[in-house]
Amino acid sequence: MVIKKKHAIALERLLKDEERDLPFTPLEEVDEATARELELMGLLRFASPVRLVPTYLGRELAYLLRELYALGPKPYAEEEEEVAGDLVVREAWGLRPPEAWEEGFRFLGSEVVAMLEAAERAGQVGPEGIEPLMARGLAARVWDRERKKEYVALTDQGRRALEIYRAADPGLEVDAELAQVIRALPLGPAESARLSTPAEKEHLLEAMRLIAYSVPQTEVFAFTALGQAVKRALTLGGYGEGDVLTEDILLALADYVDSGQATQAGLATLQALGYVGPAGELLPAGEWALEALRLFRDRPEGLPVAFDLTEEETSTLRAIQELWEKAKANPEERPTFERLRREMIDRREKEYKALLEKYGRKLEEMPEKFRLIAKRFQEAKDLARWYDENFDLRADLHGLEGFNLIRSQEDEKGKEVFALTSYGQMVLEDGAKEVSAPAVKAITTPRKRFAAPNLAWYQKAQAEGLAGSAEPTRRGYLYADLAEKVQRLPFLTRFEHLVFRAIPERGMTVPELVEALKKEAGSEARVLWALNKLEARRLVEVLPDGNIVETEAGVLLDKALAGVPVGAGFPTTPLLVRVLQALKEVGTLYVKERRVRILPRNLAEAQKRLRLSGEAFADALEMARALGYVGQNSLNEAGLALLEAVEAMNRPVAARYVEVSY
Numbered sequence: 001m002v003i004k005k006k007h008a009i010a011l012e013r014l015l016k017d018e019e020r021d022l023p024f025t026p027l028e029e030v031d032e033a034t035a036r037e038l039e040l041m042g043l044l045r046f047a048s049p050v051r052l053v054p055t056y057l058g059r060e061l062a063y064l065l066r067e068l069y070a071l072g073p074k075p076y077a078e079e080e081e082e083v084a085g086d087l088v089v090r091e092a093w094g095l096r097p098p099e100a101w102e103e104g105f106r107f108l109g110s111e112v113v114a115m116l117e118a119a120e121r122a123g124q125v126g127p128e129g130i131e132p133l134m135a136r137g138l139a140a141r142v143w144d145r146e147r148k149k150e151y152v153a154l155t156d157q158g159r160r161a162l163e164i165y166r167a168a169d170p171g172l173e174v175d176a177e178l179a180q181v182i183r184a185l186p187l188g189p190a191e192s193a194r195l196s197t198p199a200e201k202e203h204l205l206e207a208m209r210l211i212a213y214s215v216p217q218t219e220v221f222a223f224t225a226l227g228q229a230v231k232r233a234l235t236l237g238g239y240g241e242g243d244v245l246t247e248d249i250l251l252a253l254a255d256y257v258d259s260g261q262a263t264q265a266g267l268a269t270l271q272a273l274g275y276v277g278p279a280g281e282l283l284p285a286g287e288w289a290l291e292a293l294r295l296f297r298d299r300p301e302g303l304p305v306a307f308d309l310t311e312e313e314t315s316t317l318r319a320i321q322e323l324w325e326k327a328k329a330n331p332e333e334r335p336t337f338e339r340l341r342r343e344m345i346d347r348r349e350k351e352y353k354a355l356l357e358k359y360g361r362k363l364e365e366m367p368e369k370f371r372l373i374a375k376r377f378q379e380a381k382d383l384a385r386w387y388d389e390n391f392d393l394r395a396d397l398h399g400l401e402g403f404n405l406i407r408s409q410e411d412e413k414g415k416e417v418f419a420l421t422s423y424g425q426m427v428l429e430d431g432a433k434e435v436s437a438p439a440v441k442a443i444t445t446p447r448k449r450f451a452a453p454n455l456a457w458y459q460k461a462q463a464e465g466l467a468g469s470a471e472p473t474r475r476g477y478l479y480a481d482l483a484e485k486v487q488r489l490p491f492l493t494r495f496e497h498l499v500f501r502a503i504p505e506r507g508m509t510v511p512e513l514v515e516a517l518k519k520e521a522g523s524e525a526r527v528l529w530a531l532n533k534l535e536a537r538r539l540v541e542v543l544p545d546g547n548i549v550e551t552e553a554g555v556l557l558d559k560a561l562a563g564v565p566v567g568a569g570f571p572t573t574p575l576l577v578r579v580l581q582a583l584k585e586v587g588t589l590y591v592k593e594r595r596v597r598i599l600p601r602n603l604a605e606a607q608k609r610l611r612l613s614g615e616a617f618a619d620a621l622e623m624a625r626a627l628g629y630v631g632q633n634s635l636n637e638a639g640l641a642l643l644e645a646v647e648a649m650n651r652p653v654a655a656r657y658v659e660v661s662y
Contacts, residue, residue, distance in 0.1 A: 001041050001165050001450075002206045003108040006034045008065055008098035014044065014054040015062040024051035033200045040207040042168035057164050064160050065107070068095035068137040086147075092140035092155065107136055108161060110212035114451050116154065116162040118215075118543035123507045125152035126545030128216045128454065133158060170208050172230075172296050174245040178204060179234045186470030187231065188222030189214075189442055189458050194470060195221060212452040215544040219455045222446040225300075229292035237274025237285025244273055250293040257282060257290065303551075303653060304445040305483040306437035307403070308536035310529075314433055316396045317405060319343045320418050321428055334411060335418045337394070345387045352377040369525075394570075395493050400424070401574040402491040402537065403482075408575055410613040423486055426478060432465065435479050437532035438542075439464045443472045443480040445544070447653065454544045488537055488649045489574035490557060490642070495521075497561070497571045499530040503540055505550045505558075513548060538649045553648035560641035563628045571627065572642060575612075579620040580643055582606035583635050596635035 003011075010030045017025045027035060027050040035052055038044035043058030054062065071094025095107075106112065115129035116138065125139045130152045133139035138158030143150050154162075174182065181201045186194060192213060195202060205211045210227035214220035223231055230245060238244040253275050256262040260280075262270070270276040275286035282290075319340060326333035333339065352374055359366045359374075366374060373390045380386035397418060400406045405424035411417045420428070442453040442461035453461070461467035466476035492500060502508075502516050513531065514524045521527045531548070534540045539554040550558065557572075564571045586606045587596035598606075607617040624630040629639035 001108055001113065001168060001170070001209070002037070002106060002110070002203055003061070004106055004203075005098050005101040005103060006031060007038060008101070008107060010034050010038060011043065011054065011058060011062040011065065012098065014052060015059060015066070018054065018059070023047075024053050026050060027052060033203075037200075037203045037207045040171040040173065040204060042170050057168050060160070061164050064157055064164070065095070065098070068157060069097050071095070071137060073100075086145040087142045087153065088145065090141045090143055090150065091134070093134055093137050095137045106218070108165070109218070110206060110209075110450050110452065111215050111218050112136070112138075113162070113165050114212075114215050115545050116158055116165075118545040118547050119152075119154050120159070120162060121506060121549050122509075122543060122545075122547035123153075124509075124547065125154065126509055126543060126547035127511060129545040132216050172208055172245070172247045172250070172292075173243060174208075174230065174234070174238075175243050176239075176241055179238050179244050181205075182210070182231050182234050185211075185223075185231075187228065188446065188471060189220050189453050189461070189467055190222070190470045192218050192221045209450045212446065212450050214452040214458070215454045217455075220452055220458045222452040224450055225447045226292060226295040226449075228446070229288050229295055233275075233285050233288035233292055235285075236288065237283060238289075240273050245289065245292070247293075247296065249273070249275075250289055250296070253286060253289055254293055257286075299449055301449055303538070303651070304441050304448055304451070304541070305538065305653060306444065306532075306536040307435060307440045307479045307483040307486075308437040308532045309403075309427065309432070309435045310396075310399075311434045312391065313396050313399055314427065315347065316340070316344065316393065317400060317420070317424055317428055319347065320406060320424075321420055324420070334415075336415050337397075337418075340397075340418065341387075341393055344391070344393055345384055348387055348391065349383055392493070398491045398570065398573045398575070399533070402489045404486040404488070408616065409611045410616070414613050416613045416616040423482060426482070430475055430478055432475060432479075435464060435466070436460060437536045439466045440476075440479045440483050440536075441542075442467055443476045444483055451544070457544075483536075484653045488646075489577045490537060490539070490553075490572045490645060490649065491574055492561075492571045493530075494567065494569055494571075495526070496530045496533055497564075497568065498566065499527060500534055500539065500554075500557075501561075501566065503534075503548055503550060503554075505555055506547075508548050509546050510542065510548060511546070551648070552651075553645045556641055556645035556648055560629070560638050560645055563638060568627060570623075573620070573623070575616065575620045576624050576627075576629070577642065577646055578610055578612075579606070579617065579624060580629060580635060580639050581646075582609050583630065584640075584643060585609065587635060594637040594640060595631075596640070598633055598635065600633065 013029060014025050024047050030052055035044060038058065039046060043055055043061060045053055045055055047053045073094055073096045075091055075093055112132065115133055119125040119129055119139065125133055134152065138155060138161055139152050140155050141150065142153050178201060181197055185197065209224055210230055211221055212224050234245060243249065252266055253270055256270060267276065271278065275283060275289050277283050320335045323333050323335040323339060323343060355366065355370055355374055356378065363371055363375060376386060376390060401408060404421055405427060406418050407421055408416060408418055438457040439461040442457040443466060445451050445453040458467060461476060465473055466479060467473060472480065498520060499517060502513060514527050517527050531542065535542055538551055539557055540548055540550055542548055561571055583598050583606050584596050586602040587598040589596050607614065610617065629642055630636065
């Protein structure tokens with residue numbers, strides 16, 4: 001949906017004609033391209049080829065705009081003007097009539113919709129959305145007397161605009177000319193300046209929700225989930241004259257695939273467009289056309305999933321791989337915890353010796369993340385102690401297992417060893433040192449229904465090699481794919497738990513979180529690092545306007561952690577969760593009591609299923625009891641809530657990515 005000057009003027013004209021009891025507005029009174037765009041947005045319909053009538057939603061949007069015009073372009077709210085309940089307005093704006101709008105002004109667009117949706121989810125407007133939404137009269141500065149807090153909230157007009165967008169039924173009609181435009185455009189994310197397409201074509205694409213722009217100033221664009229499927233279908237087929245991809249064509253294709261029958265003319269059309277082969281078989285273009293139909297009809301919201309790996313974690317991953325290589329000649333080299341710890345001490349010693357040789361006495365020129373540890377290295381008398389005080393190998397191992405990159409298991413001698421999964425192999429083959437959640441979100445955000453990544457995420461993706469100048473790189477597709485497919489297990493360090501507890505279910509911004517934790521964290525970077533981890537685990541979501549909200553999994557994990565002390569070292573670990581899952585499998589569920597009873601003799605069966613060493617199983621079980629997830633012989637309500645959070649963390653993603661080979 002996109003409403004610019006010409007669209008607002010057309011909607012007002014349609015409304016005035018209707019109020020004068022005219023049965024329609026002649027097409028000659030409205031620019032044909034504008035009318036076509038409004039039709040595809042679901043705001044106007046053609047009563048005949050030259051007669052225009054507003055739809056119910058088009059009429060509602062025209063009324064909404066008229067209300068904002070009546071309020072005028074200056075602040076209209078006076079101090080202590082009540083909005084609802086304990087809220088009072090302190091600053092609110094109206095809107096100039098559309099004739100006074102600048103040509104480039106977008107009252108509504110994908111970026112405005114994204115800000116409205118983020119504000120609704122968070123219960124407040126985020127930092128990036130304050131100025132644009134207030135300037136449109138869609139948000140106002142309010143004082144909450146109950147919470148004793150000032151913030152910016154959506155106005156009634158802002159909420160109604162969002163309702164209209166959600167209720168609108170956009171069309172899907174691509175002719176041969178527009179298909180050529182779609183084929184030529186980059187997939188995105190890419191800078192909007194790369195768009196050399198005529199404005200009318202861009203409006204058509206946005207009206208059909210095939211492309212979206214970034215918050216807050218449309219600096220970046222990308223094809224949406226539906227747009228990517230349409231683009232792929234048209235890249236492989238859809239060549240011809242006239243309409244090449246429409247809802248009717250897609251429905252005819254679906255009917256043919258389902259029934260195996262079609263009229264001779266209908267089958268000839270599908271074959272001519274390259275969706276069906278000469279023998280009646282479904283071609284790759286047809287497969288993507290059906291995917292486009294699914295996305296068009298179902299409109300899955302999707303979740304912009306993330307992935308996050310630090311340099312310490314990828315270094316540990318490489319060390320595990322190399323120890324397994326050494327173990328081929330010497331079984332004693334297998335990556336047990338102690339052998340891996342010795343390996344990591346040696347690696348860190350070499351790394352910091354090289355850094356000190358490079359910078360000498362000029363430690364102040366060393367990157368901040370290395371500086372303090374390098375100073376401690378200079379003064380260290382015991383390297384093992386220095387390593388343990390500055391690095392946390394166990395946390396890195398839990399983090400890797402939480403993303404299904406390694407697996408803790410028992411070897412034939414009954415020792416705990418760490419094995420790479422197929423996903424871990426992919427990460428090592430890629431060779432990236434670190435990958436951040438915002439960078440991965442730059443690739444996954446367009447999978448939502450009508451959204452693009454914000455500029456900061458896109459720049460991060462470029463810096464980390466996940467995005468090129470016009471579309472994701474091979475690495476970008478890899479980590480987007482991993483973000484979708486890996487089975488996550490929850491893990492929290494003590495500091496991550498502190499950050500997680502500070503985030504309410506809704507109603508906090510990133511700057512507010514940093515400010516709230518500045519004493520405990522010591523630096524903004526540390527808070528953002530923890531936030532990235534929480535988001536990559538699907539426990540929170542950082543919205544494009546700068547708001548933070550908890551996900552469904554985050555709300556469930558909050559419940560599970562309610563009785564866990566703040567200072568607990570690891571409030572939950574992947575190994576602990578695996579033990580809980582095994583206990584649930586061998587136990588008996590008592591629904592009314594919300595607990596699973598486990599007979600003592602079944603503990604051995606649970607350990608056997610997990611293929612864990614006796615020591616690792618016993619340690620995890622003892623931790624589960626200490627943290628309150630397990631009683632003497634039962635898995636209690638907190639433990640069940642933790643397992644429910646695990647299920648929510650791994651909900652399947654509704655839309656898929658273009659398949660590539662890694």
